[in-house]
Each structure stands twice: as structure tokens, then as C-alpha cells.
Amino acid sequence: MPDAHAAELPATRRRMSMTDSLCWLLAIAVTLLFFFPLYWAVSTSLRNPADTFTVTGIGIPFINFTPTLDNFRTELSTPEGFRALRTSLFVSITATLLALMLGMPAAYALARFRYWSNADITVWFLSQRVLPPVATLIPFYIVFRNIGLLDTPYALILINTTFVLPFVVVIMRQTFLDLPVELEESAMVDGASYFGAFMRIALPLAAPAAAATAMIIFAFTWNEFLFSSSLGITQTKMMPAHMAGAVDTRGIQFWFMATRALIAMIPPVLLALLAQRYIVRGLTLGAVKG
Amino acid sequence: MRWTSSVRNFFLMPAVIWVLVFTIFPLGYSLYAAFHNVTNETIVNRMEVPRLDKAGEPVLRPDGTPRMKTEVVRETVTKWEFVGLDNFKRLFTDTVLHEAIKVTAIFVGVGLAIQMTLGLALAMLFNRDMPGRSLLRTIMILPIFTTPVAAGYLFFTIFYEEGGPLGWTGIPWLSNPSWALFSVIVVDVWQWTPFCFLVFLAALQGIPDELLEAVKLDTNSNWTTFREVLLPLLMPTIVIVLLLRFAEAMKVFDIVASLTVGGPGNATQSLSYLAFRTGLRFFDVGYASAIAYTLLALVMVVVTILFKRIRTIYA
Structure with a gap:
């Protein structure tokens, strides 16, 4: 029909x-x-x-x-708010850089060299993310108190670096795997060392992915609350802890709550939008390519 | 295509050592603490010391002896007392802990069920040509990276029962124990459904169009296509998302700390929050470590079951 x-x-x-x-x-x-x-x-x-x-x-x-705009003016003019912003920036940037410096060579190694089991080592790095942070909170608290690092940004930097390191290793490993190995090998034929091939050939090619990874782990460090509220007691409050502290002392003031929440949220959200293309790969720890 | 030079260790070892130092050591320390009763004692020492003047010289009495004053020195001494399995035995009789396990289980179970289903449904919904799709997708991404504590406070203003934007519903969002747990779940759903959605959408878009066209020759039923073709193709992605969400949701702390502070009563106290309070508010370090290990064990059981699947992804 x-x-x-x-x-x-x-x-x-x-x-x-x-x-x-x-x-x-x-x-x-x-x-x-x-x-x-x-x-x-x-x-x-x-x-x-x-x-x-x-x-x-x-x-x-x-x-x-x-x-x-009064709420924003009031909020940003307090010295505590300003200090929290500065601490947050210092801790997040330093932890991000440290994690990249440690994680990228490891990622490269897992993509290019043969170990007894590359998959097992990668999964071992990943297993960090599964670990409940509260299990390490108390030891860190006691040790940092004993060595006088409690309430310093350095304590927060060390811990946050540990938490975001797996992201760098896993995401960058996938990035290096996707790069053609021939470029590095021909550089080595021309006399470059393994380290030279990594620094001069692989790293520049992986730069966009590294930048996106940096943004994602910066956001994670910025948002971290359990440790920043427990270890940064007075002098080193980061934005989330500052927000929580103000609720405790001033009582619930909805307008400030909203203002402070927005100020805390804006940096990580903006960075995430910039790294949009890598979010799926980043958040699934390289398991799903977006 | 794998190099074998011994230079490899210079690349890998710094990261490995870092992780060993900063996770294995605290975990070992925690385990050690779990077998101990840790108490902090403040010892007050009174000491007679000579009074000093501004130049740092002792102030003398007319008879030539230095004037004395009493100085109070407080010293915190942490005592570690080995108690064997006592802390672990306490786990079985502590009803507050049992409630925290129940709260965490409901939070994870209900929350993940909603996030996965809704995320998948939204991914199917967005997986078609529509005007302004990338803008909508971008807006959907926003909740993922909002600071979780900030999200908690934000929802506190929304769930406010007198005058909040949801006040007209008359629902006791935060004052009723069951509703309070539901509200905590809502915040998690708000923040993480977009993540599930985003990953599923990426996976759906990775399925070649030719395949779907070929399927259309066989069946016209959307449901059959979904169940017989799409779902099996999405399965690996679903498993990894489920696993990641499970591991994260089990740790829930921030939302509880900001939205409900564990209350009303202990109705929204998660395991992480309980361990935190036990250790750093009540300073019962030994028992807090035992609770943290309970949480770790619960996570490990599930992760071990799924371990083989995870490993194949990175092989």
C-alpha cells in the first residue's frame, strides 16, 4: 500500500x-x-x-x-572574611601545584614504563578516594598537634595534596596513554634522556589536560571541609570553615549565609565551567571519556 | 610498547612514598588507637618562681631574698591504655552507633537510587537535538562543584519552615526526624544527580548512531531498545558511577554538619559525623578510631566485590 x-x-x-x-x-x-x-x-x-x-x-x-549589594560589602570588609579568602587561595594553589609535581611524573611512568603490574599500582592510587577521610582525621590531628603544625596552612596543604594526588595520577596517565609514544622515542634516538622526553615532549602536549586537572583539584581542595574545619581552628580558616564558624557565633542570618555561600561557591564553580570538557573524565577518575 | 629502564622509579617513587606516608601511617596509627583507651589529663602544676622586674632582674625583699609568685602551668598529658578489643566490643552495644549506621545506609541507599534513576532519565531526555542544549547542560553542571557546606547552608535557608520558599508546603523539613533525613538526601540528590546525568549523557553520546538505526529495523519499541540495547551498553558506566557515588556518599559529613548538625536528636547523624564528634568533640580517640574502622570496613566490603570490574578498566 x-x-x-x-x-x-x-x-x-x-x-x-x-x-x-x-x-x-x-x-x-x-x-x-x-x-x-x-x-x-x-x-x-x-x-x-x-x-x-x-x-x-x-x-x-x-x-x-x-x-x-550591602551584604556583599559588609561581608568582604571583615578582616576574617578576607583572611579566609587568602588562606583558601594559598592552600588550594599550593596543594594543586604540589599534587601536579608529584602526580604527573607518576602518571607518565604508569603510562610508559613497565612495572610488575601497572593496573594494580593505578588502582592502588585510586583506592585513596575510597578511604573515608575521617579514618585519618584523628591521627593527623594528634600528630600535627604534637609537631606544632595544627592551625597552620601547611597541615592543610599536606593533607589536601594527598587527597587530590590520585586524580592527577589517574587522569594524566590516561592523557599520556593517548599521546603517541613515537615522538618521545624519536627524541630519545636524538639523544634526549627519559626525563628530557617527559619534560620537553610529553608535558607540553599534555598541558591542556594538566590545566583542566589543576582546575578540578583546585576546586576539590577549596571545597574540602572536614579537615579545614578540624585543623584550621583560628588562624587558618578556609572559606567553608569560615562560613560554618560565622553561623556558630552570629546565629542564623539568612542574608549573610546566602552571601557567604555564594562567595565560597563562585571560584570552584567558575573553574569547573572552564574545565567543562574534562569534567566527565576527571570526576570518573578517567574511567569514562567525556 | 613499555619501557623498562630503571629510571622509572625516579618518576613513580615520590608519589608512592607520599601516599604511603600520608595514608598508610595514619591508618596504622588509627588501628593502634582503636586498641587503646586514650584519655587526656590536664595536670596543673603550681610553681613558686621569683618575681622579675622589667629588666629581668629578680625583685628583692628588704631582707635580700627574692619575692616569689605562684605560677600555674597546665600540661595536657595523653594517656594510652591498652584495652584490647574493648572498643570493638562497644560497637555491638552502642545504640547511637547503630542509628548512625542506619542513617548512613538509608542516605546511601535512597540517595543513590534516586540519583542513578533520575540521572539516567535526564540523560535520555537530553540525548536529542534541542535548541540551547549546551546551555542547559552547562547550567546542570553548576551544582556539582558548589561547596558542599555552602550547599547545606543554602538549603537551610530554603527548608526554613517559617517564611522559606518551601514554607507553604507545611512540611517539617528539618524539625521532624524522618523529614530531616529526607532533606539531607535532597541536598545530595541536588548536587550529584547532575554528575550521574553528565556521565550517562557522555556514555549515550558515545553509542554510534548506526547501531541505533540498525536496532530500529528490528523493533519500534523505545522500551525494548532501552532495555535490550542501551542498558547493556551503559552497564560498565553505570557500575563505575555507582561505585564512585557509593564511596563518596558513605563519607557524608559536610551536608550533615551544615544543614542539620546531626539532628533532630541523632536522626541525621552519619557515621563520619559520629566518628568526628566522638574523636574531636568528646576526645574519645580510641572509640572514634573503632567507628572509623567500621565505616572503612563497610566501604571495603562493597569495593572488594566490585574490585575485578574496576581493575579491568585500568588494565
Whole structure:
């Protein structure tokens, strides 16, 4: 029945596009739902404290209330807030660099050299991520207290480096595996050492992936809370601990809570967006290529 | 194509030594502590010392003897007392711990079930041409990297029962024990469903179109296609996501610390939070280590079962 078939095709296509547009609307609705908490934080942070609970509707600035930047001004002008920001930056950047310096050669080694079992060594590095950090918290606390490193940024740097090292090893190993080995081997024929081949050939080619890895592990260090709240007691509060501390002392002040949450969130979220292309590979520890 | 030069150890060893020092050592220390009752005692010593003037010379009485003052020196002495398996025996009778295990199990079980299903459904939903898809995908990524503590506080403002944006529901989000645990799960679902979604979407897009077109010749049923073709293809990805989420969810601490502080009562106290409080708030270091090892053991059981599958990924 050629006629019936011909008549069916456009109808099918119309029905398909109907499904597609329904799916599209559903996708937008879901995205908005997931975006709502962040939107609410922005909205709360722009309100006058007096407006916090009195806004109508869904709190759209200019429509439901008059926005103000006062909360941000107050928050950023406190010396504690500023110090927390500085500590966070110092710890996160140093831990990131240290993890890259230790992890990249190891990753390269696991991609290029033969060991008794490269897979087992890689999985051993990975097993760190499975370890509940609270199991190492108390020993670290006692040891750092005894050697006088408690409440210094160095304690936090050492620990965070350990936690993000597996990310570097596993992600960069995959990156090096994807690079053609011939380039390095021909460099070595021309007299380069293994170290030279790594530094001059492999490393520059792996630079984009290394940068993305750096952003992801920076975000992880920045967000870490268990250790930063336990070991950075007064002098070395990082942003998350600063936020928690302020809630304890000042009581619950929703406008500051939202403002501080936003200030804490912005750096890691921005970096993650920059590293978007590598997020899937990074967060699945190289197991899924995005 | 693998090199065998002995130079290899210079590349690998720094990282290996670092990890050994900073994980194996604390784990060993914890195990040692678990067999001990650790108590902190503050010893107050009173000492008679000569009073000094600004130049650092002793102040003398008229009769030539130095004036004395009493100085109080406080010293914290940590005592380690070997108690054998006592801390581990306590695990079996401690109802607070049992509740924490239950809370953690519900949090992980319910949370992961929602995240995996919703993540997969959303990945299917987004796996088609639609206007502005990459923008929507980018917005969906945002929760993953938000600071978990900040997310907890953020949701505290949202779950606020009088005047919060969800106040109209009349649900006791944080004041009722069952709802409070559900609220903690909601925050985790909000943060990590996007991760599951993102990974599943990447996996779906890795499936070649030719394959799906070939399947269309056989069946028109979307459900059959999903169950017979897509699901088996996605299985390795599902396993790895499940494993990663499991390992992370078992550690849950930040959301509990910021959203509910373990309460009301102990209704949202996770194992990590309990171990933290026992060790660093009540300074019962030995028992806290035993709790931490319980958590570690629970994680290891599941990970060991899946170990072979993980290993093949990196072989």
C-alpha cells in the first residue's frame, strides 16, 4: 500500500516533533528546578535583611524587592572574611601545584614504563578516594598537634595534596596513554634522556589536560571541609570553615549565609565551567571519556 | 610498547612514598588507637618562681631574698591504655552507633537510587537535538562543584519552615526526624544527580548512531531498545558511577554538619559525623578510631566485590 505509507510519514514526523518539543520543555523545567537553589541564594543575598522573609512571589530582584549589594560589602570588609579568602587561595594553589609535581611524573611512568603490574599500582592510587577521610582525621590531628603544625596552612596543604594526588595520577596517565609514544622515542634516538622526553615532549602536549586537572583539584581542595574545619581552628580558616564558624557565633542570618555561600561557591564553580570538557573524565577518575 | 629502564622509579617513587606516608601511617596509627583507651589529663602544676622586674632582674625583699609568685602551668598529658578489643566490643552495644549506621545506609541507599534513576532519565531526555542544549547542560553542571557546606547552608535557608520558599508546603523539613533525613538526601540528590546525568549523557553520546538505526529495523519499541540495547551498553558506566557515588556518599559529613548538625536528636547523624564528634568533640580517640574502622570496613566490603570490574578498566 504505497499511498498509506506515504501518508503516514509526515504524520509520524509531526508526532515526533511534538514529542521532541515536549521533551525540550521538560528539559528546561528540570534545569530550572536544579538552578533554583542557586538563584535563591543570589536573590537572598541581594535583599535587605528586613526583606528576607517578606518578599512576595519567587523573589525576583527589582520586581519583588529593591536589590542591594550591602551584604556583599559588609561581608568582604571583615578582616576574617578576607583572611579566609587568602588562606583558601594559598592552600588550594599550593596543594594543586604540589599534587601536579608529584602526580604527573607518576602518571607518565604508569603510562610508559613497565612495572610488575601497572593496573594494580593505578588502582592502588585510586583506592585513596575510597578511604573515608575521617579514618585519618584523628591521627593527623594528634600528630600535627604534637609537631606544632595544627592551625597552620601547611597541615592543610599536606593533607589536601594527598587527597587530590590520585586524580592527577589517574587522569594524566590516561592523557599520556593517548599521546603517541613515537615522538618521545624519536627524541630519545636524538639523544634526549627519559626525563628530557617527559619534560620537553610529553608535558607540553599534555598541558591542556594538566590545566583542566589543576582546575578540578583546585576546586576539590577549596571545597574540602572536614579537615579545614578540624585543623584550621583560628588562624587558618578556609572559606567553608569560615562560613560554618560565622553561623556558630552570629546565629542564623539568612542574608549573610546566602552571601557567604555564594562567595565560597563562585571560584570552584567558575573553574569547573572552564574545565567543562574534562569534567566527565576527571570526576570518573578517567574511567569514562567525556 | 613499555619501557623498562630503571629510571622509572625516579618518576613513580615520590608519589608512592607520599601516599604511603600520608595514608598508610595514619591508618596504622588509627588501628593502634582503636586498641587503646586514650584519655587526656590536664595536670596543673603550681610553681613558686621569683618575681622579675622589667629588666629581668629578680625583685628583692628588704631582707635580700627574692619575692616569689605562684605560677600555674597546665600540661595536657595523653594517656594510652591498652584495652584490647574493648572498643570493638562497644560497637555491638552502642545504640547511637547503630542509628548512625542506619542513617548512613538509608542516605546511601535512597540517595543513590534516586540519583542513578533520575540521572539516567535526564540523560535520555537530553540525548536529542534541542535548541540551547549546551546551555542547559552547562547550567546542570553548576551544582556539582558548589561547596558542599555552602550547599547545606543554602538549603537551610530554603527548608526554613517559617517564611522559606518551601514554607507553604507545611512540611517539617528539618524539625521532624524522618523529614530531616529526607532533606539531607535532597541536598545530595541536588548536587550529584547532575554528575550521574553528565556521565550517562557522555556514555549515550558515545553509542554510534548506526547501531541505533540498525536496532530500529528490528523493533519500534523505545522500551525494548532501552532495555535490550542501551542498558547493556551503559552497564560498565553505570557500575563505575555507582561505585564512585557509593564511596563518596558513605563519607557524608559536610551536608550533615551544615544543614542539620546531626539532628533532630541523632536522626541525621552519619557515621563520619559520629566518628568526628566522638574523636574531636568528646576526645574519645580510641572509640572514634573503632567507628572509623567500621565505616572503612563497610566501604571495603562493597569495593572488594566490585574490585575485578574496576581493575579491568585500568588494565
